Amino acid sequence: MMGHQAEKLEELVSSNAAKKSKKTRFIAVTSGKGGVGKSTISSNLAYTLAQKGLNVGIFDADIGLANLDVMFNVKIKKNILHVLKGEASVSDILIPITRNLILIPGESGDEILKYSDSALFKRFMEEAQVLDKLDVMIIDTGAGIGEHIQMFLNAADDVIVVTVPDPAAITDAYATIKTIATLRDDVNMIMNQVKSEKEAVGVFEKIKKVASVNIGGNLNLQLLGKINSDIKVSSAVKQRGLFSVLYPSSQATKDIELIVQKIISKLERNMLVKSTESGLSGLFKRLMDHF
Numbered sequence: 331m332m333g334h335q336a337e338k339l340e341e342l343v344s345s346n347a348a349k350k351s352k353k354t355r356f357i358a359v360t361s362g363k364g365g366v367g368k369s370t371i372s373s374n375l376a377y378t379l380a381q382k383g384l385n386v387g388i389f390d391a392d393i394g395l396a397n398l399d400v401m402f403n404v405k406i407k408k409n410i411l412h413v414l415k416g417e418a419s420v421s422d423i424l425i426p427i428t429r430n431l432i433l434i435p436g437e438s439g440d441e442i443l444k445y446s447d448s449a450l451f452k453r454f455m456e457e458a459q460v461l462d463k464l465d466v467m468i469i470d471t472g473a474g475i476g477e478h479i480q481m482f483l484n485a486a487d488d489v490i491v492v493t494v495p496d497p498a499a500i501t502d503a504y505a506t507i508k509t510i511a512t513l514r515d516d517v518n519m520i521m522n523q524v525k526s527e528k529e530a531v532g533v534f535e536k537i538k539k540v541a542s543v544n545i546g547g548n549l550n551l552q553l554l555g556k557i558n559s560d561i562k563v564s565s566a567v568k569q570r571g572l573f574s575v576l577y578p579s580s581q582a583t584k585d586i587e588l589i590v591q592k593i594i595s596k597l598e599r600n601m602l603v604k605s606t607e608s609g610l611s612g613l614f615k616r617l618m619d620h621f
C-alpha cells in the first residue's frame with residue numbers, strides 16, 4: 331500500500347519538479363533534551379534568513395508542544411493534519427509572518443503518516459505547490475529520537491542539533507547524534523546558552539572526540555555556531571517576540587547573524603548540486619521515500 335503510494339507520489343512530484351528550476355533546502359533543527367532553545371533558534375534563524383531576502387518556510391513539526399506560535403505571537407487553528415484529512419487547504423493553514431517568511435503548522439504525532447489515501451495525497455501535493463518557491467524550509471522537530479522525528483532528520487538536507495553546555499543536555503545531544511549517524515554522515519551543532527566562543531568550541535570538541543571514538547564511521551560533525559546566554563533572549567520570549575527583532579544589537583542577534591551567513595554560503599555552494607525537490611511537496615515526497 332505504502333509502496334504504491336510512494337510511487338504515485340514520486341510520479342506526481344517529478345512531473346512538477348521538471349517544470350521548476352527552484353530547489354528548496356530542508357534544514358531540520360532538533361535536540362536531545364527539551365527546553366534547550368530549539369524553537370527560539372529555529373524561529374530567529376528563519377526570520378534572519380528571510381531578512382536576507384530568501385523565501386523561507388518554517389515547518390513546526392513540534393506542534394504538540396506548541397512553541398513557534400508563541401515565538402511568532404500568532405494563533406494556530408488548523409495544521410497539516412487538517413489538510414491531509416481534507417478539512418482545510420494548504421493556503422488555509424499557512425501563516426504569513428513577514429513578506430517572505432511563512433509558518434507551516436505541522437503535527438507532532440505519527441498520525442500524519444497514516445493518511446495514505448491516494449486521492450487526498452494527490453490533492454495535498456497539488457496544493458502544496460503554493461510553497462514550491464521556498465529557498466529554505468526550516469523544520470523544527472520535537473526533541474528526542476522518536477520515529478517521526480527520525481523521518482524528518484532523514485528527509486532533511488542539513489540537520490542541526492542544538493544543545494546547551496550542561497552535562498545532562500550534552501549526554502542527550504550525544505545520544506541524538508548517535509542515532510542520526512545511523513541515518514546520515516553530516517551533522518551540525520549549535521551550542522546555545524554558552525558564555526563564550528571558547529566555551530562552545532571546548533564543549534563541541536569533547537563531543538566530537540567521544541563521537542569519533544564511539545560512533546566512528548564517516549560521521550562529519552561540525553560546529554555551525556554558538557549563541558551566548560543572553561538575558562535579551564528570555565526577555566524576548568516573555569514578550570512573545572523574536573530577539574533578533576526586539577534586540578537587533580544584542581550578542582544573541584550577532585551570533586544568529588554569523589550562523590545565517592554560514593548557512594547562506596553553504597546554500598550557494600550547494601545550489602549547483604542538490605536535489606530537484608521543492609517546497610512542502612518535496613518534503614513529503616522525501617518522508618514517503620522513507621518507507
Ligand SMILES: Nc1ncnc2c1ncn2[C@@H]1O[C@H](COP(=O)(O)OP(=O)(O)OP(=O)(O)O)[C@@H](O)[C@H]1O
Nearest residue numbers: 364365366367368369370523558559560563564567
Ligand atoms: N541563548 C539563550 N539565552 C538565554 N535564554 C535562552 C537562550 N536560549 C533559550 N533560552 C531560554 O530557554 C527557554 C527555552 O527555549 P525554547 O522554548 O526555544 O526551547 P526548546 O528546545 O524549543 O524547547 P521544547 O523542547 O520545549 O520545544 C526560552 O524560553 C528562553 O527563555
